[in-house]
Amino acid sequence: MDSFSFSCVRVVFGWGRLERIEEEVERLKGGKVVFIADRAVRKAVEELNLSFDYEIFSDVEPEPEIGIVDDIIEKFSFDTVVGVGGGSTLDVAKLTAVAAGEKAKAVELVGKKLPERKCKLLLCPTTAGTGSEVTKLAVFKIPKREVKYVFDDESLYADIAIIDPKLTLSCPPHVTASSGIDAFCHAIEAYTSLFSNPISDMFAEKAIAIIPKALREAYANGENVRARTDMSFASLLAGIAFNSAGTGLGHALGYAHNHIHNSPHGKSVGITMPYVLQYNAIADLEKHARIARALGESGSSLRETALRAGIGFAKLLKDLGMPHKLSDVGAGEDDIEKIVDRIFLSEKHVRRNPRVVRREEMYDVVRKSIHGILREEEY
Helix, strand or coil, rough: CCCCCCCCCCEEECCCHHHHHHHHHCCCCCCCCCEEECCHHHHHHHHHCCCEEEEEEECCCCCCCCCCHHHHHCCCCCCCEEEEEEEHHHHHHHHHHCCCCCCCHHHHHHHCCCCCCCEEEEEECCCCCHHHHHEEEEEEEEECCCCCEEEEEECCCEEEECCCHHHHHCCCHHHHHHHHHHHHHHHHHHHCCCCHHHHHHHHHHHHHHHHHHHHHHHHHHCCCCHHHHHHHHHHHHHHHHHHHHEEEEEEEHHHHHHHHCCCHHHHHHHHHHHHHHHHHHHHHHHHHHHHHHCCCCCCCCCHHHHHCCCCCCCCCHHCCCCCCHHHHHHCHHHHHHHHHHHHHCCCCHHHHHCCCCCHHHHHHHHHHHHHHHCCCCHH
């Protein structure tokens, strides 16, 4: 067995657990508290009737630019940050907690070892998707950079992650679909990563088993409590898995074509995942066959089953009303060269991919993803 390392934050999971957040703040001996919250949950925070003083910042935009961190630090005085929202909001909360008290602007931290976090940090997701509440990652748009920058540092771990599936009830179907696909991609890419290990595989396998059924059910009926709870649990598992093993070509390609359509992150990664699965399948037939079976696909041989993982994923996208080819979001043949170039800007993702990512083969993968070519007879 190869060596590996594993870390995780303290997790509090359960229906209605946000209502007990005051206990967790007291546990950390939080003083001056700032909530960084989605606009949609600001009212829910205010209705908690908390006994301690706090302020709320609720102007986080999806796919945030890094300058928002400096805006928050300049506007508020705090020693405790509570993030309540989707992945973008949680990422802003994480970097804000780290950058507070530093003389440098947040953008000056890019490419450097992050300082030790001095603020206390609690995170509570309102979507079942990013897993940001349990990772040491934070993703931002950076001025003059073509692809998003991923901070990867242990200072970004929260003190406590509170997962309350009740908060996901208000997610509309398209958000449920996009965030859920993001969680599924995290689990798949962690499972097939070159840096996967027995611990990450354990979490990823469970998430892969849960998501195809639970995500369809949560999308079909947003008030399905069991499905919402299962998706929150699966997203947590996927977050733990990819925090350890990382993601691969799926995310590199998702970042590479996002400039064309500026879709939400989960949708962007999901569109091209069927083609990534077919490209990667021969690198690990057994794992890709397990993914295919979780998606309800099977074949007459291990190879045939593994190659059907991409087809099963495309069927899931169709059931969720999501596009499964890049032409659906405006990409064409003229975009191929730039998309291929941008794949290789995500060096860490490319390095973790189970199959060596060769430039000449990426032209074919991108072309197939534009036209939706997943014909079984080719294999």
